[in-house]
Structures are given as structure tokens and as C-alpha cells.
Amino acid sequence: MRDHILLFVNGRQHRVSGADAFIPLSNFLRERLALCGTKIVCSEGDCGSCSVLCGIADAASAKPTFKYAAIDSCIRFVYQLDGCNIVTVEGIADNEKSSGQLNSVQRAMIDCHGSQCGFCTPGFVVAMTGMLENDDQPSERQWRRGLTGNLCRCTGYTPIVKAGLQCSQNRSPKINECFPPAPMVAAMSGISDDEIxxxxxxxxxxxxxxxxxxxxxxxxxxxxxxxxxxxxxxxxxxxxxxxxxxxxxxxxxxxxxSALKHLKLAGNAIVAGACATWTDIENLVEKRLPQFYEIVSVFGSPQIRNVGTIGGNIINASPIADSLPFLFVTGAELQIVGKSGTRKVNINDFYQGYKTFDMQPAELLAQVKIPLPSNDEELRLYKISRRKDLDISSFTAAIRMKLDGEAIESCAIAYGAVGPVVLRLPETESFLIGRTFDLNTMEQAGYIAVKEIAPITDVRGGDEYRLQLARNVLKKFFHEVRAAGALA
Amino acid sequence: MNTDSSKTAERILGGTAVGKSIPHDSAVGHVTGAASYIDDLPCRVDELFVGFVGSPVANGTIKSIDISKAIDAQGVACVLTSKDVGPHNIFGPLFCDEPFLADKELLYVGQPVVVIAAETEQALAEARNLVTIEAEPENPIFSIDDAIASEHFIGPTRRIKRGHPIKAIAGATHQLSGEFRIAGQEHFYLESQAAVAFPGEQNQLVVHSSTQNTTEIQTMVAEVLGLSMHQVVCICKRMGGAFGGKETQAVIPALMASLVAQRTGRAARIVYDKDTDMCVTGKRHPYRCNWHVGFESDGTIVGLKVDFFSDGGSAADLSTSVMERTLLHAENAYYIEDIEINGRVCRTNFPPNTAFRGFGGPQAIASMENIIERVAEKLKIDSLDLRLINVYGDTDRNVTPYGQLYTGNHLTEIMTTLAETSNYRDRIAGLDQKNKNDSLRLHGITMTPVKFGISFTTKFLNQANALINVYTDGTVQVSTGGTEMGQGLNTKIRQLVADEFGIPFPSVIVMPTSTEKNNNTSPTAASAGTDLNGAAAVDGCRIIKSRLANFAAELLASPKDGLIPSPEHIAFTDGMVRDRRQPNAGMTFAELTRKARMERIDLGARGFYKTPGVDFNRETGRGNPFLYYTQGAAVAEVSIDRFTGELSVERVDLLMDIGKSINPKVDMGQITGGFIQGMGWVTAESLVYDDGGRLLTHSPTTYKIPAITDLPIDFRCAMFPNDDNLHCVRRSKAVGEPPLMLGIAVWAAVKNALTYLPSEKDPNLKLPATGEEILRCLTEMEC
Structure with a gap:
């Protein structure tokens, strides 16, 4: 049992115990280490100004390697970072190898006028450097998709995208080249499995x-x-x-x-440990499940997905959780462990009311198994939010349907943000089964659907808005399936 | 040969930095994290953390304030209320009507009542929970309508009127009227309000503030704390964004830190967290516009009457000036013979609304463009054609409703050029079919222009001073009252000064803004930062250059060649000082400055500039308020989801006339940034309050400024070549605010898309066009 963590910041080791272990990383960097390049704006992971790269030793790699990903340091506690190497904006320029030389991102941001007031800039530099860790030549689309976690109020982003494209032309040294992993791995040797x-x-x-x-x-x-x-x-x-x-x-x-981090496609199901991150899931489903991929790719931001877990999304039990409608219509199975053993619960039976669910104190969610729809089924997932990226849903829906010719053979519908929990719509579903799949049917279904839900008015939208969306997504589903069919 | 001699001529005339896209003055600091902001200043050992407790109600009176527990709490240094402030607790930039700490009346939720200073942030957070403010609530006013009904106003109705609009409207072939609602906008500067105050000898205070207006901070701190102005120094190194939100509203946090520093004799720091900042600071003004328009069948608008009402919040702040600019932009780019514009500021129980990039212009222009869209739709003619019919003329139809002759008008050329480069006509022609073919989305395209007057409409603010220090190694420090908030002011001033002395850009540094060096300064606002401070800096340089030229003329004269000393022939270029008559001789600028000092020639100067010829009589609504106009246009193409109202901005083309740019990339940054900020205002940014007047959208979780993926999928920006602006330094033009109003094109394109629904109803689209608002319109039109 250890009473401290070992944390590396820009390659330098820090032994942290006591009060400092409990504060957010951003505060630790600014207040304890005087690394003030990392800015704090929102303290809620919604602006990316506090972005840092978090390097984790890659256990699968034969030679010592760290895998780096951007995280929001304002919502990462120091105690979560044992053995990690945190690279801040100061570390990106000032490291042993390049002795204060600017990296390609920093040079491009200067050349392209990617900074104006400069307050968001360190976060962008870090996030962009993180993107180049995993991909030498991101496309324009990838630069845009990869920087949704960083807000800028001055530039209108255009020069930042240009800077990104300039980086795609000029390779910078990788972080592993700048901060040799071997000494850090050696320092953790024999203690990385300690309880803390x-x-x-x-x-x-x-x-x-x-x-x-x-x-x-x-x-x-x-x-x-x-x-x-x-x-x-x-x-x-x-x-x-x-x-x-x-x-x-x-x-x-x-x-x-580590036993909570596994993730694989097994047969016709995704099996995910509760601590599998959304980034890992995003990568896994990109090809196999494009519909779910679309939802996952607008889940929070890269910084959020790099640490946010599927288990967290389920246990947080929000009626607007992005993943839940999909998990509902696929009938995901939750594996729950306690000291006395393991049990399984279908997610459709799991939630009991607002933020309450079928779990005893001292139980833990260990794994989620998601049976995947077959290829001859229609699946559409909807997330309506004020802003497309890095926003919390105003309304979510999952519609899964199997057609037999023109007839609806089976269907499952789940809506979020229409009640205290994510809801299946049993009456709408049973109305639809056996009927002809046409606009009239879907319009009628809409009128049944709105009777099954009770949305409220809140900061993300009015009840009328949500009722209208509940009606309209059924029509949208119809048009989308028809349009796709026409194309096919 | 010709080329060579023209190059030589250019070199001798100077001008190597201006016109180049030199990187931002602080770019290296920005990208390495070395650029320092208020909260990055190292803590002094004795420093206190300062915070406040605000009003629990939107309207009411204080029954009691209990601070006893907070005073006794561990780690608390002092707890202060209005009783500790003294007799000067009221302040305000135009009218003295805003209490610093509420003493009796409570006017908005979160209005500062109690200031606490503590040894640690933790102790401060705990002490804040120990203060109890008991209030007697009264009925609050949360809407413009309620304020009008109960006659709660700030200042009188202001009017600009020409001709006989009522008669003209009645006599026109067609009439339309309507009510248009425009919501507010949060600045969302990344660096929240912040200040650090250091006490000094003889009751002096040095206040570091994230402010656009160091003089305002100095003045208010002196007034409220009972000091004289010479006892207070305000310094601003840079801001992490401001957009108008730190023109007046940096005062309260600076006062809190200063009050604590004065009372305790210790350094005091206040840094609002984002939630607090958003809850207690003012925003862009919400508006209600009631309009009546008369027009002919060919589209000519013959008469217009608009009544503007703005939500000023609970105190005047700059609201009456903001309304003044609304009145001065109500016709936007269009000549309307008979016109009447009225404006009134309403008093409500929200934080005082304030300056925000555009300063009342955006609401005016959105209102006018809404009217244009309505007229085009009514007449079933293309809205660009309608705009071109009504646009200001060059030689006639060129006088504004307030009597200013509109010179340098390039609007027609800008709009027609942009129509060509954006392929507007073809795209419009294909739109009907595109909409018929698409069962999932509706598509719309619109072009909107902007004409934005440059100068403060308050005459005395149109002045600036600059301090130029030349050192004996040939380097130069410049200080002005202009503040750097990211817009690149310091970069441009360095360019101007480097060129004046003919020295390399790196030989000039712009120093932090401080009232110690530049007194009685104007806010860095109204897009005029470079116009005013740049011109003052150039003036300062010329004073020194004149002394140096006299001196150099003596040194470089050559009596044996018959060349007597001639200061007029002295040129400052390439780091050299030469007599043009013998360009091969000369000395370095550094050498000259060294020699000048030995000869006791003053190497420092103070430059001054005041904008010539501007004035405006707000009583009569007549005058020449503007030195010139910045103009431009935007074409936006959008698509909206027919079922969810979700918006996608497909393509945007911008064309701006900003004169001869001092730094094209810096200015382009203002154009793209301003446009996206404007687009945010007209689309996704939505302020939501609860029934008690508490802001619910008080952080980026709920308040959605544009993200990088909200950039138009295809985004093309260009500058309109123009060097006719003789009014401004190096023929440049102000650029800070005007592009924001191009964002209105996106809103208008949404409105245009809605017209493709087979419906007789007008899409009564409000601003902003959130997904929810668009879906409301879609649903209403389909019913």
C-alpha cells in the first residue's frame, strides 16, 4: 500500500501525497508547479483551455512507450494520475531534446495567426500536438473533428484549421522522442500494481x-x-x-x-468493461456500427472521450445520457459485481426513477454486453442539441426496426430527455408492429409516442419542442430509410 | 531598370512593416504559455483572495445583512459592505446611477452586496456561505414589454427623423409592419473579469485590471475609494478577450480588490469564476423593434418607421450610447427618403447590459435586414435585387437620415462583386429545385451588406495620446492608452512606429497600458483602437523625427559639395538615416540617437490625435458622427433539417472593405472571428433565465458559443481592394466590429430557407434562430 502517487510532469517526477492529491490537475499545475500556461476557464471540461497531454505507459508495447491523449486537466484529479506523464504547453516547447525550440504546432499557430487573445491558445496547441501523436497528417475534416473540445472566441477558428493543415506538412518529434519513456517506466517498475x-x-x-x-x-x-x-x-x-x-x-x-478496461467485438456483441473509454469504443465501432459511431463521435469532446467511460455514462443515470437510447433498443446486458458475486441485468430493467437504479450499495458495474442488430435491420440514432458538438442533448432517440417487405416485423424505440429516465415506447412499438411502413403510419405513431412521454421545460429546451421532436423523428426515420433505400 | 528604381524609391520612402502580415505581437507567448494574464501574476506573500456575496433577489430591499459568522471564520481577513465604502458608493460611465455595493435597493440577482477577503481560496469559498442577506422582495421586471407597460426607462426617447415617413408609408403601393425580437448575447471572453490591487505609499494604489479602459478603472477607484486620481495607477498588460465586456464592467472587480487593498494594506486579487462572471455581468442588449414600411411594386422603399426598445438592465451603463448607435444604423446600407427612428432604453432587473462588439449596430442591422427579407418575400423578388434597388447611391441618394454625406461608398460594387465570386445568381436559380428534391432538408441563400460608422458617437472620446521613448541603441518603446485584447493593436502600432523611424519591427516594443504613462485615455472600443492610438503614436514619432532630422541634417550636410543642412531631405529607412541628396552617406538610426543624446536632444515625445470634423447633436438627431464607414457583405447558404430544425451552415462568402490593411492576417482574423461571433449570436447562443431572473445558461455547458465544427463547411473570405480612405492612418480602416454584423446573413438565409415551405404564413423567425426556434417556425408554417 502506497500513501502517495508518482506523477511525472514534462518528464520530471513528483511524489504527491496529502491535500495535493485531491485537487484537480489544473490547479496542481498552476498553483504548486507555477506552470501557468495551462488556463482555467470553465472548470467543467467544456472549453479545453486547460488541455494537457496525459501519457500512460503502454503495457502492450515491447519497448517502453507512453500513449498520449489530450485531457481536460480541470476535471482530472491528481490522485488519478499515478505513473502518468503530463505534458503541458510549457513542456511542448521546452524539453531536453529540442531545448526550447517551438514544435510544428506552435510555429504553425504563429505563422497562421492562430492566436488572438491567447487565452485558449495553450489548450489548442496541446490538443493539436496530441492529434499529431496519433496521426501525422490529419485532413481538414479531422482537424475540425479533433478540436471540438477547444473553444476559441476570437479567431473564428479559420486560422487554427489553417495552422493544423500546415502541421500536416511538417512532422514534429513525437512526445515519446521528447520525453524518453524508459526512465519513467523504470521509476514505476515494481510499484505500478501497488494499491494506493x-x-x-x-x-x-x-x-x-x-x-x-x-x-x-x-x-x-x-x-x-x-x-x-x-x-x-x-x-x-x-x-x-x-x-x-x-x-x-x-x-x-x-x-x-485493468480488469475493467477490456473491450472487444465478440461474435455479434460488443463486450466492454465498465471503464472502457469512449475513445476506445469510438475506434471499435467506426466501421462496424456507423450509426453508433456518429453518436459516440459527438459525445462530449475528444478530451472527454479520452477519459469518460461507458460505465460512467450508465451509472450517472442521466435521462439525457447519449449512449442510453442505443443500449436500450439493443437490450444491453449489465454485469454487476459485489463481494457476494455477479449478476446480470438487462438495461431496460435497470433504471427505477430519476438517478435511481437496480444496484445495491457495495455493488459495482463491471461489464456491458451489447448485442448488435443484424445487417438487415434499420437502426437510426438521434441526438438533438443546441450545438452539434460538445453539447448535452435536448432530445435523444433510438429507433430500431426490421421490415418484412413493406410491413414492420419488429421495432424498438427509446427516447431520452422526455422523462426522469430514458424511456422505451411500448405502445408505439406495438402499434407499429405488423403495420405498413409508410408516412401515414409513422405520423400516427408520433401521436401515440407523445402520450407515452412527459418532457419538461428546462434550460435545454421547452416541453413543446421536445414533444414536436418526439413526433418528428419518426417521420425523419421514415424519410431517411426511404432515401437510403432509393439510393441503394 | 524601372523596377529597380521604383524599388529604391519605395525603400527611401520607407514603409517596410506596414502592410505585412507580421505575427501577433504576443504570438510566441501565446503558443508557449508564457504570455501572462492577471491570474498568472505570482502571488505576493501577503496576498488576499477576494470574492463577494450577491443579492438573492432580482428586485427588493435589504432587510438585514449578517456577516458576523463570516468575520469570525478562520482565514478571513475582512468582510466589507457598503458601510465600508464611504460616501461615493455610486458610479457609472455616463450617468452616476450604479451602486458599487448595494446598500438598500437590490436590482438584480447576484448584485454585489458583501465583499470578503480571505487568506486562501478555500477559506473564501467557505466564508461566502456564512453570509446571510435577508431581502424584502418586490415585483421584478424581466421583459421589455413589462418595462414599457410600467414606464421603467433609462434616459429619454431619442429620435432621428427625415421627411414625412407616416405619410410616405401610407402613400406607398404596399405596406408591411411587424414586431421583431432580438435576444441578448454573452461576451464569453475566455479570461473572466479579474483584478489585483497593490497598496503603496501615500495612499497610492496600483491596480492590474483586465480592462479595455485603464482610465475608467483609475477614475472609478479614485472616486469610490475617496482618493485623488494621481494616487491610482491602473495597468493592463493584455486581456484574454473582452469584446466590449471589459469596457465598463471591469470596474466592479477592480473596485473590490482596491477596496480590500486599501482597507487591509495587503495585496488583493479577485478572479471571477466563469459562472459568476456570466451571472453578474451585462450582455448584449435584447431588443424589440416595431416597424412599418412602405414600398413600391419595383421594391423601392419609400418610407420607414422603426421604434426600438432595448433592455438596458438595472442601470444605465452605456445603454443610451448603444441605443444611439442603433439609431445611426437603423437604415443599414439603404437610402430611405422618409424615415423615422425612435429609441428608448428600458430598465429591468437584470445586470446592466453593456458594450458588445457592434454596440447597438447589430440589432439595428438585423432589424433592417429582416424588413428587407419581408419585403422581398412579399413582392416575390430576389432579395439581392431588392437590396441593390435600395442601396445608397454614389452621387445622389447619399445622405444619411442624420444628415451625414455618405462618401467612399462601395456597397454596390462590393455586392455585385461578391454575387459574382460566390456564384450567387446560379445558386439562387437552382434553389427551388434543390428544395423540391430534398425530403430531409430545406436550403436557403441570402446576401446581407453592412455599413458601419467609425468614430465614437460621443465626441470627446475621439482622442488619444502616445508616449514614445527612443533609446540610444536605436530601440523604441511605445505606450498608448490602447489596450490589447487579442485584436492585434500592439502589433499594428509596432508596425506603424517601426516604419516611421525606418527601423526593423523587432526594434519596437509596445509596453503595457498604464495610466502612469498615458492619462485621460478613451476605452479601446468602437473599432477605433488603431485609428486613434496608431495616429497618436505616429504623431509622437514625427515629433522626435523632426528633432532628429534637424540634427542629422547638420551631421550629414556637406558644405564642400554645396549641400547645406536640409532637414526636409533627411530620410529614415532600413535602420539608416540619410540625406536623400547623397544616399550613399548616412548613419545608423542607433548611431544618430547616441549622438543626439550627447547633444542633449530630447529622444522622448508624447503624440496626440483627435479625430477631425466629427460631431453629433443627439437632441436634434443631426450631425456628422462618423469619420468614415467600413463596409462589406456576406453570402450565406444554410440547410435546415425539416424535422428537427437543426441548422448546418453550408457555405459563406465574405467581402470586406477595410481600406489598406496595416496587417492583412491580423485584420482577416478580425473578419473571420467577428463573423463567427455574429453567427453565434444569430444561431445557437441563447440566454435562458428562470422565473426569478437567475441566469440558467451560466457556463459553456449550457451556453453554446460556436465550436470549430460550426465553421461553415465552405468558408471564403476576401478583402475588397480600396486605398481611398485618406481619413485614417496609412489609409487603413477600422475592422473590429463590422464583420460581426455579416453573421446576420446566416440568420437571413435560415429565414430564406423557410420561405421554400409551401405555406402562406410568414416565417416569423426570431433572433437567434436556434434549432428550437427554427422547429417552432417549421411547425407553425406547416399547420
């Missing part, structure tokens, strides 16, 4: 964070500490913490439990 428990006394209370490395350790700890707040990607709990809505004395972080 850090305590910090605040007044009369003691804050505890426990970071297990096995599922068994996690369930045991949870059995002893059923009130522990569980952290995975921290993309929501980090926000709640920063805004003062989340208080807990005991925390458990699942980041180091």
Missing part, C-alpha cells in the same frame, strides 16, 4: 482516496466503505466537485483496475 491510499485531514474530517488495481480489491473496499464515492473518468464528478455540489469523505478511483 492517501489521506488528508481537513479540520475534523479525514479525506480518503483509495486506488485499487484489481476488481477484488475494489469490491472488498466497497463492502467496507459502502458510502465511498466512485470515480472513473471523473468527467461528471469532477464538474460536480469543482462547482461545490459533490462532497464525500471517502473516494475510490477505478482508473488502475
Amino acid at each position: 491510499r492517501i489521506e488528508h485531514v481537513v479540520g475534523e474530517a479525514t479525506q480518503t482516496i483509495y486506488c485499487p488495481t484489481s476488481l477484488e480489491q475494489a469490491t472488498n473496499f466497497l463492502a467496507d466503505n459502502p458510502s465511498a464515492k466512485i470515480v472513473a473518468g471523473a468527467t461528471d464528478v469532477g464538474v460536480q466537485f469543482n462547482k461545490g455540489f459533490c462532497h464525500s469523505e471517502i473516494w475510490m478511483d477505478l482508473n488502475r483496475v
Whole structure:
């Protein structure tokens, strides 16, 4: 058991324990290390100004290598970063190899006038450098898609896209070349599987964070500490913490439990550990399930998807969670573990009310199995939000349908943001089954659908708006299927 | 041979930096993270963290304030209320009507009441929860309609009128009228409001503020804290964005830090978090526009009357000036013989609304372009044709409703050129079929122009001063009252000054803006930062150059060759100072400055500039408020989802006349950035409040500025070549605000797309055209 973490920042080792382990990485960088290039704007992972690259040792690689991905440091707790190398904007320019030379992104941003006020610029430089880690020559579309997690209010992005395209012409050294991984891997050797428990006394209370490395350790700890707040990607709990809505004395972080990170296509199903990240899922489904890929690719931002987990999206239990309508219509199966054993629950039976679900204290979501629709089924997923990228849904829907000629053989419909939980629409579904698939049927279905839901008016839209969307997506589905059929 | 001599001539005339796309002054600092903002200043050992507790209600009176628990809390240094402020608790840029800390009346949710200073951020956060403000709530006013009904106004109705509009409208072949609603906009500068105050000797204070207006901060801190102006220095190195939001509203945080520094004798820092910033600072003004228009069958608009009402929030701030600019832009690019424009600012229970890029112009132009769209639709003629019929003329139909002769008008040329380069006619011709063929999306295309007057409409603000320090190694420091918020002001000033002395760009540095060096300055606003401060800097350079030329003339004279000293022949180019009559002789600029000092020649100067010939009588609504106009046009093509109302901006073409650009890439950055900001205002940016007047969209989670994927899929921007602007420094033009109004083309294109629905109803599209609003229109039209 360790009482500290080892964290590398721009290749330099820091041993962190006590209060510092509990703060967001952005604050640690700015206040403890005086690395003020990392800016804090929103403290909720919605602007990307605090972007840093998080390098994690690649266990699968034969020689020591770190895999780097951009994250929002404002919603990453220091205790989640044992063994990671954090590369900040200062590290990108000022490292041993290039001794203060600017990298290709920095040069291109200068040449193309990619900065105006400069406040978002470090975040962009970091995110762009992160993109070049995994792809030497991103296309214009990829630059746009890859930078949805960074907001700029000055430039109108045009010069930033130009800068990106200039980078695609000029290769920069990879981060692994700038920060040799071997010494960092060596420093972690023999201790990377340690359990970590850090305590910090605040007044009369003691804050505890426990970071297990096995599922068994996690369930045991949870059995002893059923009130522990569980952290995975921290993309929501980090926000709640920063805004003062989340208080807990005991925390458990699942980041180091490798048994929760598996992800594969097995037969006709996706099997995902609860801590599989959305980036990994996005890559897995890109070819096989383009409909789901579209939804995943507008889920948060790259920074969010790099750490956000499928388990977190399910357990957060939001009626507007982006993945849930799809998981509902596919009948995803949840594997839940406790100290006493494992059980399985269909996601359609899992939620009981707003943010309540079929799980006991001391239980953990371990795995999600998603049976995939067959190729002769129609599947459409809809996410309506005020802005296309990095936005929370105003309305979500999944419509899955199997046609037998002109007749509807089977169908499943799930809507989000229309009630306290994501809803299946059983009456609409049974109305549709057996009927002719035409506009009239879908219009009628719309009138049934709106009786099955009870949307509210909130900051993301009015109830009328949501009711109209609930009616219209059925028509949209019809036109899309017909248009696709006409093309085929 | 010819080429060579013209090159030589160019070199001798100077001018090597201006016109080049030199990278932003701070670009290296930006990309390495080394550029420092307020909250990056290292903490002094004694520094206190400052925050505040605001009003729990939108309207009411304070019954009691309990700060006892907060005072006793661990780590709290002081807890202050209006009682600690003294007699000068009221401030304001135009009217003194805004309390710094509420003493009795509560006027909006979050209005500062109690200031707390603590040793740590944690202690500050805890202490804030220990303050109780008990309020007696009263009925709040949350809408323009309610304010009008209950006659809550700020300032009088202002009017600009020409001819007999009522008669002209009645006598026209066609009439239309309507009510148009325009919502507000959050600035969303990335760096929230921030200030650090350091106490000094003799009751002095040094305040570092993220402000567009150092003089305003100096003045207000002095007034409210009971100091004299010479005891307060305000410094602004740079801002992480401002867009008008730090023209006046940087005052309150600066006052809080200053008050704590004064009371405790310790350094004090305040940095709003994003949520607080968005909740308590003012925004772009929401508007209601009631309009009546009369027009002939050929499209000629013969009469127009518009009544504007803006939501000013709870105090005047700059609202009356903002409304003034609305009145001065109500006709946008069009000549309308008989016209009446009225404007009134409404008082509501929101934070005081304030300057925001465009400053009332955007609402005026959106209102006019809405009218144009309605007329085009009514007459079933192409809206560009309608615009070209009504656009201002060159030699006639060229006087604005307020009596200013519109010179340098290139609008027709800009619009026709853009129509060609964007292939507007062909694309419009294909639109009907495109819409018939597409069962999923509706498509629309519209061109909108902008004509934007340059100068502060308040005459005295049209002045600037600059301090030029030349050092004996030939390098130069420049200081002006202009502030750098990202727009590239410092870069352009460096270019101007480098060219004046004929020295390389790196030999000039622009220093942080400080009231210690430049006093009585105007805000960096109205797009006029470079026009004013650049001209003042050039003036300062010329004063020094004149002294140096006299001196150099003596040094370079050659009596044996019959060349007597002649300052008129002295040229400053390529880092050299030469007598044009013998260009092979000469000395470096550095050498000259060294020698000048030895001869006791002053190498420092203060330049000054005041805009000539501008004035406006707001009582009569007549005058010449503007030095010149910046103009341009945009074509936007959009598609909207027929079922969800989701918007996609397919293609945008921009063409702007910004004169001879001092730095084309810096200016292009203003054009693309301004356009996208305007597009955000007219599309996705939506402010939502609860029933109690609390802002619900107070962070980027809920308030959606454009993201990178909202860029038009095909985005083409160009500058209209024009060197006829003799009014402005190096024939340039102001560029900061005008492109924002090109964003209105996107809104108009949405409205255009809706007209392709087979419906008799008018798409009564409000602004912004959010997906929800578009779907509302789609549904309403299909019913």
C-alpha cells in the first residue's frame, strides 16, 4: 500500500501525497508547479483551455512507450494520475531534446495567426500536438473533428484549421522522442500494481482516496466503505466537485483496475468493461456500427472521450445520457459485481426513477454486453442539441426496426430527455408492429409516442419542442430509410 | 531598370512593416504559455483572495445583512459592505446611477452586496456561505414589454427623423409592419473579469485590471475609494478577450480588490469564476423593434418607421450610447427618403447590459435586414435585387437620415462583386429545385451588406495620446492608452512606429497600458483602437523625427559639395538615416540617437490625435458622427433539417472593405472571428433565465458559443481592394466590429430557407434562430 502517487510532469517526477492529491490537475499545475500556461476557464471540461497531454505507459508495447491523449486537466484529479506523464504547453516547447525550440504546432499557430487573445491558445496547441501523436497528417475534416473540445472566441477558428493543415506538412518529434519513456517506466517498475491510499485531514474530517488495481480489491473496499464515492473518468464528478455540489469523505478511483478496461467485438456483441473509454469504443465501432459511431463521435469532446467511460455514462443515470437510447433498443446486458458475486441485468430493467437504479450499495458495474442488430435491420440514432458538438442533448432517440417487405416485423424505440429516465415506447412499438411502413403510419405513431412521454421545460429546451421532436423523428426515420433505400 | 528604381524609391520612402502580415505581437507567448494574464501574476506573500456575496433577489430591499459568522471564520481577513465604502458608493460611465455595493435597493440577482477577503481560496469559498442577506422582495421586471407597460426607462426617447415617413408609408403601393425580437448575447471572453490591487505609499494604489479602459478603472477607484486620481495607477498588460465586456464592467472587480487593498494594506486579487462572471455581468442588449414600411411594386422603399426598445438592465451603463448607435444604423446600407427612428432604453432587473462588439449596430442591422427579407418575400423578388434597388447611391441618394454625406461608398460594387465570386445568381436559380428534391432538408441563400460608422458617437472620446521613448541603441518603446485584447493593436502600432523611424519591427516594443504613462485615455472600443492610438503614436514619432532630422541634417550636410543642412531631405529607412541628396552617406538610426543624446536632444515625445470634423447633436438627431464607414457583405447558404430544425451552415462568402490593411492576417482574423461571433449570436447562443431572473445558461455547458465544427463547411473570405480612405492612418480602416454584423446573413438565409415551405404564413423567425426556434417556425408554417 502506497500513501502517495508518482506523477511525472514534462518528464520530471513528483511524489504527491496529502491535500495535493485531491485537487484537480489544473490547479496542481498552476498553483504548486507555477506552470501557468495551462488556463482555467470553465472548470467543467467544456472549453479545453486547460488541455494537457496525459501519457500512460503502454503495457502492450515491447519497448517502453507512453500513449498520449489530450485531457481536460480541470476535471482530472491528481490522485488519478499515478505513473502518468503530463505534458503541458510549457513542456511542448521546452524539453531536453529540442531545448526550447517551438514544435510544428506552435510555429504553425504563429505563422497562421492562430492566436488572438491567447487565452485558449495553450489548450489548442496541446490538443493539436496530441492529434499529431496519433496521426501525422490529419485532413481538414479531422482537424475540425479533433478540436471540438477547444473553444476559441476570437479567431473564428479559420486560422487554427489553417495552422493544423500546415502541421500536416511538417512532422514534429513525437512526445515519446521528447520525453524518453524508459526512465519513467523504470521509476514505476515494481510499484505500478501497488494499491494506493492517501489521506488528508481537513479540520475534523479525514479525506480518503483509495486506488485499487484489481476488481477484488475494489469490491472488498466497497463492502467496507459502502458510502465511498466512485470515480472513473471523473468527467461528471469532477464538474460536480469543482462547482461545490459533490462532497464525500471517502473516494475510490477505478482508473488502475485493468480488469475493467477490456473491450472487444465478440461474435455479434460488443463486450466492454465498465471503464472502457469512449475513445476506445469510438475506434471499435467506426466501421462496424456507423450509426453508433456518429453518436459516440459527438459525445462530449475528444478530451472527454479520452477519459469518460461507458460505465460512467450508465451509472450517472442521466435521462439525457447519449449512449442510453442505443443500449436500450439493443437490450444491453449489465454485469454487476459485489463481494457476494455477479449478476446480470438487462438495461431496460435497470433504471427505477430519476438517478435511481437496480444496484445495491457495495455493488459495482463491471461489464456491458451489447448485442448488435443484424445487417438487415434499420437502426437510426438521434441526438438533438443546441450545438452539434460538445453539447448535452435536448432530445435523444433510438429507433430500431426490421421490415418484412413493406410491413414492420419488429421495432424498438427509446427516447431520452422526455422523462426522469430514458424511456422505451411500448405502445408505439406495438402499434407499429405488423403495420405498413409508410408516412401515414409513422405520423400516427408520433401521436401515440407523445402520450407515452412527459418532457419538461428546462434550460435545454421547452416541453413543446421536445414533444414536436418526439413526433418528428419518426417521420425523419421514415424519410431517411426511404432515401437510403432509393439510393441503394 | 524601372523596377529597380521604383524599388529604391519605395525603400527611401520607407514603409517596410506596414502592410505585412507580421505575427501577433504576443504570438510566441501565446503558443508557449508564457504570455501572462492577471491570474498568472505570482502571488505576493501577503496576498488576499477576494470574492463577494450577491443579492438573492432580482428586485427588493435589504432587510438585514449578517456577516458576523463570516468575520469570525478562520482565514478571513475582512468582510466589507457598503458601510465600508464611504460616501461615493455610486458610479457609472455616463450617468452616476450604479451602486458599487448595494446598500438598500437590490436590482438584480447576484448584485454585489458583501465583499470578503480571505487568506486562501478555500477559506473564501467557505466564508461566502456564512453570509446571510435577508431581502424584502418586490415585483421584478424581466421583459421589455413589462418595462414599457410600467414606464421603467433609462434616459429619454431619442429620435432621428427625415421627411414625412407616416405619410410616405401610407402613400406607398404596399405596406408591411411587424414586431421583431432580438435576444441578448454573452461576451464569453475566455479570461473572466479579474483584478489585483497593490497598496503603496501615500495612499497610492496600483491596480492590474483586465480592462479595455485603464482610465475608467483609475477614475472609478479614485472616486469610490475617496482618493485623488494621481494616487491610482491602473495597468493592463493584455486581456484574454473582452469584446466590449471589459469596457465598463471591469470596474466592479477592480473596485473590490482596491477596496480590500486599501482597507487591509495587503495585496488583493479577485478572479471571477466563469459562472459568476456570466451571472453578474451585462450582455448584449435584447431588443424589440416595431416597424412599418412602405414600398413600391419595383421594391423601392419609400418610407420607414422603426421604434426600438432595448433592455438596458438595472442601470444605465452605456445603454443610451448603444441605443444611439442603433439609431445611426437603423437604415443599414439603404437610402430611405422618409424615415423615422425612435429609441428608448428600458430598465429591468437584470445586470446592466453593456458594450458588445457592434454596440447597438447589430440589432439595428438585423432589424433592417429582416424588413428587407419581408419585403422581398412579399413582392416575390430576389432579395439581392431588392437590396441593390435600395442601396445608397454614389452621387445622389447619399445622405444619411442624420444628415451625414455618405462618401467612399462601395456597397454596390462590393455586392455585385461578391454575387459574382460566390456564384450567387446560379445558386439562387437552382434553389427551388434543390428544395423540391430534398425530403430531409430545406436550403436557403441570402446576401446581407453592412455599413458601419467609425468614430465614437460621443465626441470627446475621439482622442488619444502616445508616449514614445527612443533609446540610444536605436530601440523604441511605445505606450498608448490602447489596450490589447487579442485584436492585434500592439502589433499594428509596432508596425506603424517601426516604419516611421525606418527601423526593423523587432526594434519596437509596445509596453503595457498604464495610466502612469498615458492619462485621460478613451476605452479601446468602437473599432477605433488603431485609428486613434496608431495616429497618436505616429504623431509622437514625427515629433522626435523632426528633432532628429534637424540634427542629422547638420551631421550629414556637406558644405564642400554645396549641400547645406536640409532637414526636409533627411530620410529614415532600413535602420539608416540619410540625406536623400547623397544616399550613399548616412548613419545608423542607433548611431544618430547616441549622438543626439550627447547633444542633449530630447529622444522622448508624447503624440496626440483627435479625430477631425466629427460631431453629433443627439437632441436634434443631426450631425456628422462618423469619420468614415467600413463596409462589406456576406453570402450565406444554410440547410435546415425539416424535422428537427437543426441548422448546418453550408457555405459563406465574405467581402470586406477595410481600406489598406496595416496587417492583412491580423485584420482577416478580425473578419473571420467577428463573423463567427455574429453567427453565434444569430444561431445557437441563447440566454435562458428562470422565473426569478437567475441566469440558467451560466457556463459553456449550457451556453453554446460556436465550436470549430460550426465553421461553415465552405468558408471564403476576401478583402475588397480600396486605398481611398485618406481619413485614417496609412489609409487603413477600422475592422473590429463590422464583420460581426455579416453573421446576420446566416440568420437571413435560415429565414430564406423557410420561405421554400409551401405555406402562406410568414416565417416569423426570431433572433437567434436556434434549432428550437427554427422547429417552432417549421411547425407553425406547416399547420
